Structure formats: C-alpha cells, structure tokens
Amino acid sequence: MKSFSSRLICSCALLCAAVPMFTAHSAQAASAPTDRPVKVQVNDELLKFPEVQPYIDDKGIMQVPLRVLSEKLGYQVSWEKQEDQIEVTLVNKQQSILLITEQQQALVNSKKISLESSPTVYQGNTYVPLRFITETFGSPIEWNEANQIAIVDVDGKSHKPAWIAPPPPPAPAPAPKVAAAAVVPSVSEQIIQAANSYMGVRYVWGGTTPSGFDCSGFVRFLYQAKGIDLPRTSAEMHSEAGTKVSDLKAGDLVFFASKTVNHVGIYLGNDQFISATTSRGVAVDSLSSAYWSARYVGARRVL
Numbered sequence: 001m002k003s004f005s006s007r008l009i010c011s012c013a014l015l016c017a018a019v020p021m022f023t024a025h026s027a028q029a030a031s032a033p034t035d036r037p038v039k040v041q042v043n044d045e046l047l048k049f050p051e052v053q054p055y056i057d058d059k060g061i062m063q064v065p066l067r068v069l070s071e072k073l074g075y076q077v078s079w080e081k082q083e084d085q086i087e088v089t090l091v092n093k094q095q096s097i098l099l100i101t102e103q104q105q106a107l108v109n110s111k112k113i114s115l116e117s118s119p120t121v122y123q124g125n126t127y128v129p130l131r132f133i134t135e136t137f138g139s140p141i142e143w144n145e146a147n148q149i150a151i152v153d154v155d156g157k158s159h160k161p162a163w164i165a166p167p168p169p170p171a172p173a174p175a176p177k178v179a180a181a182a183v184v185p186s187v188s189e190q191i192i193q194a195a196n197s198y199m200g201v202r203y204v205w206g207g208t209t210p211s212g213f214d215c216s217g218f219v220r221f222l223y224q225a226k227g228i229d230l231p232r233t234s235a236e237m238h239s240e241a242g243t244k245v246s247d248l249k250a251g252d253l254v255f256f257a258s259k260t261v262n263h264v265g266i267y268l269g270n271d272q273f274i275s276a277t278t279s280r281g282v283a284v285d286s287l288s289s290a291y292w293s294a295r296y297v298g299a300r301r302v303l
Helices: 020-029 066-072 130-137 187-197 215-224 234-240
Strands: 009-015 033-037 039-042 055-057 061-065 076-082 085-091 096-100 105-108 111-114 120-122 125-129 141-144 149-152 243-245 253-258 260-269 272-277 281-286 296-301
Touching: 039 066, 061 066, 061 125, 066 076, 066 085, 066 125, 085 125, 105 130, 125 130, 187 215, 187 260, 187 272, 215 234, 215 260, 215 272, 234 253, 234 260, 234 296
Parallel strands: 009 061, 039 149
Antiparallel strands: 009 125, 033 055, 055 061, 076 085, 085 096, 096 105, 105 111, 120 125, 141 149, 243 296, 253 260, 253 296, 260 272, 272 281
8 A cells, every 4th residue: 555645635525515605616616526436444444425425636636525534533623604715613622723715724723834725615515635634633644546545544553445446347358250251253253163164175066064065055054054044056045045235244145157156155354255166175265366356246145
C-alpha cells in the first residue's frame, strides 16, 4: 500500500441537505465528479455513506462527505449560512476548526491555516481538502490503488483494505472466424475448364466420348454435362441452338464453313477458341489466324 500523496489530493464533504439554495452556485464552484467510485476506511472499518458518496473529481481531488467522517473521528459538526457562503465548524475536546466556502484558509484554534484548495459546495454538499483534515486531525491516510480506498489510520497503524474490488469481467471471446464463401465458377467457366482438361484427345469421326471426339460431339458432350441439350451436328447447332451474337463472350459457340457449316468450337476469350480438329485433336486456335478467319461464319450464345 502506498502513501496517499502526489497528484491525488483528497478532500472531504459536509452533507448540507438544508441548503438547497446553494445548489446552482455550487455547480459552478466545484469540479464535477469522474466515473471512478472510491471508498473511505477508518482503521479497519469501511465507512458507509447513506446519502452522498465519495468520488474523485476531474482534477484528481477526492471528495468525501465530511459529516460521516468527522463524526467518526469524534468531532461535532455545525454550519451557518453567511450571505452566499457557508461556515462549517468542527469541534472536539482538543480543537475547534472553522471552514468557510470559497476561502483558501481555515481557522484551527484561532490560527490561520492555508488550504490546498478552498472549501466548495457541490450538489448541496460542502467540501474541504482531506489533506487538511489529515494534517489537522493528525491521522495519516493511505491510498489503496487496487481497491480505490482511502484508509485513515486514526490509531497510527497501517491497515489492510476492508473491501476488495471484484476482478474485472473477462474479455469477450473473439468472434469465430467465418470462412470465406467458396467462389463457384459460372457455367461457362466450368465448361471451359472441362474443355481444357481434354486437350490433346484424338479426333474420331462421329466420336462423342473422351476416347475420341469429332467437333460437334466434343461441344455437345461438354454442354450436355451441364444440362444443356444441343443438336448433334455443327450445321444443326448453327441453325437451331441459342441466339446469334456478334459480341463474343466466353462459352459462346463459334462456327466455321467450307461452303456449308462443318465445324464448331467454344470461344475462350482473347480471340481464342477450343475445338476437336481433324489434324491435332482437341486444341486451341485463334479466330484471327489465316485458316480459321477465312472460314468463320458467326457465333451463337446458348448460356
């Protein structure tokens, strides 16, 4: 436990419920409390404050209801209104203490004592520096940071805190990571992937299986696997399947002719198409090549 000192300057408050007329003035005079709840302990006893509670204001000054503390220390408390000020008197067998709000001095047995801050009124309560009480009453104070308790050692002995703050709530568990949704390729992308997997399969006239394809058998096999039924020949596909298009997209059917339509392939994009050729089997070619550009007769979209 460390000594109650440095930035934290403590002060005590007098419960003054009979002077509500000073509330508006006091709101300007005293610093507002922070959200830090604090407690006061005398020797081993934790003080209970039935009406107003101790707090630390925004200047780091601890405020405590003086009546409860001073009576616990054996002082009688009285007050008197003087115009817009309040005079507070604390008396026991050895001392008489006079405090006046907004004055940074106190009279202790008629002797002037300087205060670190003047008594002020906040919410109908008059506050004086607790350090002044410590020095004047002769009772050292310890500050228990872990439990936010000011311990007044009236008997001159060091005391353990009479109250232990509950541990902070555990940090919330991190949200489970949500796996990114798998990107499902489009039907055209799936058909093109499948077509590329058959690169090099030999040409067989009338062939419709991976053991050998002709051009229309190759195209029909791939589209049928995706539930799309196409005519059997390239000529029938050119006249019956889908819609005629000029702005080619991947997956479109491209047609070629020597007098009549006799070849079909699948457009891949970037001016390329894949088909089952008589010379190389399943292969990729360019629409702009001399051979194929001379025979190209259009495209149809079936997806």
